[in-house]
Amino acid sequence: MAGARPGAAKLLDLYAARETETVLKQQAETQARLAELLGKQVEAGAAAQVELTQARINLNTTRLALQDAQRQTCEARAQLAGRSGARDRVGRGGVHSRAGRFPTELTTLEVRRRRR
Numbered sequence: 001m002a003g004a005r006p007g008a009a010k011l012l013d014l015y016a017a018r019e020t021e022t023v024l025k026q027q028a029e030t031q032a033r034l035a036e037l038l039g040k041q042v043e044a045g046a047a048a049q050v051e052l053t054q055a056r057i058n059l060n061t062t063r064l065a066l067q068d069a070q071r072q073t074c075e076a077r078a079q080l081a082g083r084s085g086a087r088d089r090v091g092r093g094g095v096h097s098r099a100g101r102f103p104t105e106l107t108t109l110e111v112r113r114r115r116r
Helices: 006-044 049-084 108-115
Strands: none
Touching: 006 049
């Protein structure tokens, strides 16, 4: 974005992060439905367990990518707020609050990934 105004670049960063978040939410919902259906097929003997395992891995990978996109959205909002003089609201439930964003379920693998 050479030559673009700094504020415009920050706004585009926020837009891109939000769009990515939206797409990943839809993808996670679709993959969750797929995993559910595959689970039923495995129970009925119409699909192999390995297919269900792969579907669950794909779903978890998408969920991790979604969490990263949500983080990027928060960061982009904070940077944009900093440029607009709204820094006093950042972190106090205003622009950059993460309240309600912490996942309620974490697998051991997800915890290990977050520590890195």
